[in-house]
Amino acid sequence: MAAKTLSIDGKPITAEEGATVLQAAQEAGIKIPTLCHLDGIYDVGACRLCLVEVAGVPKLLPACTTKVAEGMEVKTTSERLRKYRRMTLELLFAERNHVCSSCVANGHCELQTLGYSLGMDHVRYDYLFPKWAVDTTHRLFGMDHNRCILCTRCVRVCWHIEGAGTKNVSGRGTKSHIITDLNQPWGESDSCTQCGKCVQACPTGALFHKGSTVGEMERDRGKLEFIVTAREKQQWIAAD
Amino acid sequence: MSKRIVIDPVTRIEGHAKISIFLDDAGNVSDAEFHVVEFRGFEKFCEGRPFSEMPGITQRICGICPVSHTLASAKAGDALMAVNIPPAADKLRRLMNLGQMVQSHALSFFHLSAPDFLLGWDTPPAQRNVFGIIAANKELARAGIRLRQFGQEIIEILGDRKIHPSWAVPGGVRSPLTVEGRERIRLWLPEAFATTDVALDLFKKTLETHQREVQIFGNFPSLFLGLVAEDGTWEHHGGKLRFTDSSGSIIADQVDPQKYFEVIGESVQTSSYLKSPYYLPLGFPAGIYRVGPLARLNVCKRMGVPKADAELKSFKKLGRGAVTSSFLYHYARLIEILASLEYIERYMDDPEILSDYLRADAGINNLRGVGVSEAPRGTLFHDYTVDRNGLLQKVNLIVATGQNNLAMNQTVAQIARHYVRGNEIPEPLLNRVEHGIRCYDPCLSCSTHAVGQMPLQVRLIGADGSILNEVTRG
Numbered sequence: 001m002a003a004k005t006l007s008i009d010g011k012p013i014t015a016e017e018g019a020t021v022l023q024a025a026q027e028a029g030i031k032i033p034t035l036c037h038l039d040g041i042y043d044v045g046a047c048r049l050c051l052v053e054v055a056g057v058p059k060l061l062p063a064c065t066t067k068v069a070e071g072m073e074v075k076t077t078s079e080r081l082r083k084y085r086r087m088t089l090e091l092l093f094a095e096r097n098h099v100c101s102s103c104v105a106n107g108h109c110e111l112q113t114l115g116y117s118l119g120m121d122h123v124r125y126d127y128l129f130p131k132w133a134v135d136t137t138h139r140l141f142g143m144d145h146n147r148c149i150l151c152t153r154c155v156r157v158c159w160h161i162e163g164a165g166t167k168n169v170s171g172r173g174t175k176s177h178i179i180t181d182l183n184q185p186w187g188e189s190d191s192c193t194q195c196g197k198c199v200q201a202c203p204t205g206a207l208f209h210k211g212s213t214v215g216e217m218e219r220d221r222g223k224l225e226f227i228v229t230a231r232e233k234q235q236w237i238a239a240d
Numbered sequence: 241m242s243k244r245i246v247i248d249p250v251t252r253i254e255g256h257a258k259i260s261i262f263l264d265d266a267g268n269v270s271d272a273e274f275h276v277v278e279f280r281g282f283e284k285f286c287e288g289r290p291f292s293e294m295p296g297i298t299q300r301i302c303g304i305c306p307v308s309h310t311l312a313s314a315k316a317g318d319a320l321m322a323v324n325i326p327p328a329a330d331k332l333r334r335l336m337n338l339g340q341m342v343q344s345h346a347l348s349f350f351h352l353s354a355p356d357f358l359l360g361w362d363t364p365p366a367q368r369n370v371f372g373i374i375a376a377n378k379e380l381a382r383a384g385i386r387l388r389q390f391g392q393e394i395i396e397i398l399g400d401r402k403i404h405p406s407w408a409v410p411g412g413v414r415s416p417l418t419v420e421g422r423e424r425i426r427l428w429l430p431e432a433f434a435t436t437d438v439a440l441d442l443f444k445k446t447l448e449t450h451q452r453e454v455q456i457f458g459n460f461p462s463l464f465l466g467l468v469a470e471d472g473t474w475e476h477h478g479g480k481l482r483f484t485d486s487s488g489s490i491i492a493d494q495v496d497p498q499k500y501f502e503v504i505g506e507s508v509q510t511s512s513y514l515k516s517p518y519y520l521p522l523g524f525p526a527g528i529y530r531v532g533p534l535a536r537l538n539v540c541k542r543m544g545v546p547k548a549d550a551e552l553k554s555f556k557k558l559g560r561g562a563v564t565s566s567f568l569y570h571y572a573r574l575i576e577i578l579a580s581l582e583y584i585e586r587y588m589d590d591p592e593i594l595s596d597y598l599r600a601d602a603g604i605n606n607l608r609g610v611g612v613s614e615a616p617r618g619t620l621f622h623d624y625t626v627d628r629n630g631l632l633q634k635v636n637l638i639v640a641t642g643q644n645n646l647a648m649n650q651t652v653a654q655i656a657r658h659y660v661r662g663n664e665i666p667e668p669l670l671n672r673v674e675h676g677i678r679c680y681d682p683c684l685s686c687s688t689h690a691v692g693q694m695p696l697q698v699r700l701i702g703a704d705g706s707i708l709n710e711v712t713r714g
Contacts, residue, residue, distance in 0.1 A: 102293055102300060104293070106406075134290055134631060136290055137629050142290060144290075187629075210290075210630075211292050213292050213293065213296055213406060213409040213410075213414070214295075215296075
């Protein structure tokens with residue numbers, strides 16, 4: 001496969017054709033904040049946290065879905081990017097009810113970690129305080145829509161790793177939400193195989209093992225990686 | 241012309257409140273009210289949440305007694321799951337509650353209340369605080385602060401943090417006590433006992449010169465409520481409910497905490513966000529009862545540990561039947577610190593305390609569950625109703641300060657009757673009125689499920705509603 005030469009933050013980089021800017025940056029040891037990206041499943045560019053500047057392109061581009069090109073000049077940090085990432089993060093917090101102190105994912109949450117790393121000490125927008133329910137009808141798992149950021153990782157692992165197609169997105173705008181089958185209580189789903197991959201994929205406290213208490217939801221992403229590696233490379237290697 | 245004096249806000253208590261003193265046409269005190277002016281609404285916004293989150297949510301009601309809420313909440317969760325938690329988990333929860341008693345009582349005595357009776361009622365307000373105690377008696381202040389630190393360290397050793405530990409959960413607790421943790425606790429004990437002895441001596445000396453306060457700082461008949469063991473021994477986390485009256489007679493005993501609503505009613509007054517619970521068979525307001533250290537010592541027959549039992553004997557001699565003066569809450573608090581230390585010492589030699597079998601697992605087996613535990617300020621009830629998926633449908637919290645609401649009103653009125661004359665409101669007088677409240681060590685964060693700090697404001701209001709005089713500080 002042809003290699004492409006580009007520069008990220010001034011650093012000359014060679015990447016395989018078809019690779020994304022995010023992959024190229026990760027291989028070069030350059031960190032770009034992500035939220036909806038999950039190793040092993042395809043990217044959709046939903047969260048807009050991995051936005052980067054590309055020379056000659058006026059708009060910001062998501063690193064996870066932008067393919068590398070010959071001679072591309074990418075900037076992953078700038079005042080403009082910091083401003084937009086912080087704004088995106090604040091909007092995510094303002095849209096639903098994220099209460100870290102009593103959340104099952106407190107201390108193990110990717111949204112919370114990004115809040116710290118991007119220096120989000122307050123939210124400038126009015127909180128919407130929407131009324132979302134918690135679905136604990138499933139025997140093993142629970143879904144708290146208050147903590148959901150609509151990254152769709154759960155939908156993607158359900159369709160493309162497990163192949164069950166239980167999770168979906170319904171509604172538009174701020175009314176968008178994750179549904180189970182035909183918008184049924186999770187416990188009544190016919191298609192759910194109870195595999196728990198969605199729970200492992202969730203970056204926040206939206207999906208959890210039933211009965212979890214504050215800060216108890218630690219994810220094991222290694223399991224997902226193991227399955228993907230086994231399937232794509234025919235290598236059964238346990239994650240460390 | 242009749243008047244009304246308002247103290248707003250009240251200082252050196254946990255939360256925001258004000259006091260209104262009503263004067264009749266002759267300028268004498270006709271009545272007084274303690275208003276809690278904050279509202280938080282935990283009972284409402286917890287609806288819809290999974291019950292397993294409740295120990296984490298409700299402990300955020302307060303930074304002083306998060307342990308009390310998390311323990312009562314975990315117990316309510318046990319009841320919803322209908323499980324018996326592993327014995328070691330029960331012991332560890334108790335150990336944390338004892339640490340909570342020590343830290344909270346030490347805070348009440350040394351930081352909040354002692355400045356009044358150790359430095360004197362008439363000391364200027366700028367010195368009448370813990371810094372004044374430091375200036376007057378550095379060693380005592382240091383010992384008091386360290387005693388509180390000891391209680392907080394127990395909480396931290398068990399729950400990984402001093403405030404808001406996510407540790408007690410429905411079914412048990414999340415992590416064991418380590419050998420290192422146990423030894424750290426053990427090392428503190430001699431100093432903690434010594435400080436408590438000093439405080440007890442000091443308070444007994446104070447009593448000799450404060451008989452007037454004993455007589456008028458909330459000295460009236462009322463019922464008392466607390467948890468007791470089956471044989472009537474002092475309880476702080478298990479046991480059943482007992483009501484006694486001011487003659488010391490038991491009027492209700494071994495009431496199952498799950499059925500507290502058969503003996504306790506709740507009334508709402510327009511003047512305060514604080515609910516006023518009462519003993520149901522006597523009705524409102526005749527069913528006035530007090531909770532907390534004074535009540536717990538009144539309802540129990542023995543402490544169950546030798547040093548505290550000896551002190552309990554001296555304490556019981558201070559009343560005929562029951563000890564009815566709220567000024568003696570301070571004494572009861574010190575005796576409870578002593579008992580807590582003795583119980584903590586016992587746990588240090590209990591091999592089961594290091595067990596790591598700590599959590600029972602179950603789904604929803606009851607749709608309603610009540611958790612009752614003794615918080616430092618008094619009996620705490622968490623009453624949850626859930627749907628079959630464990631989501632909360634109804635939450636009722638009855639906290640110590642609410643149960644003392646009627647008693648605090650009476651205490652304020654009694655003190656004001658002795659000291660308030662006419663329109664003038666001298667500051668030391670206000671302080672005595674406030675101290676009547678401090679005797680109960682009220683935590684308004686919990687009682688209204690609210691947070692804050694307290695400056696002080698007093699208003700004198702005439703019968704026509706006009707403000708005749710107003711004093712503000714803080």
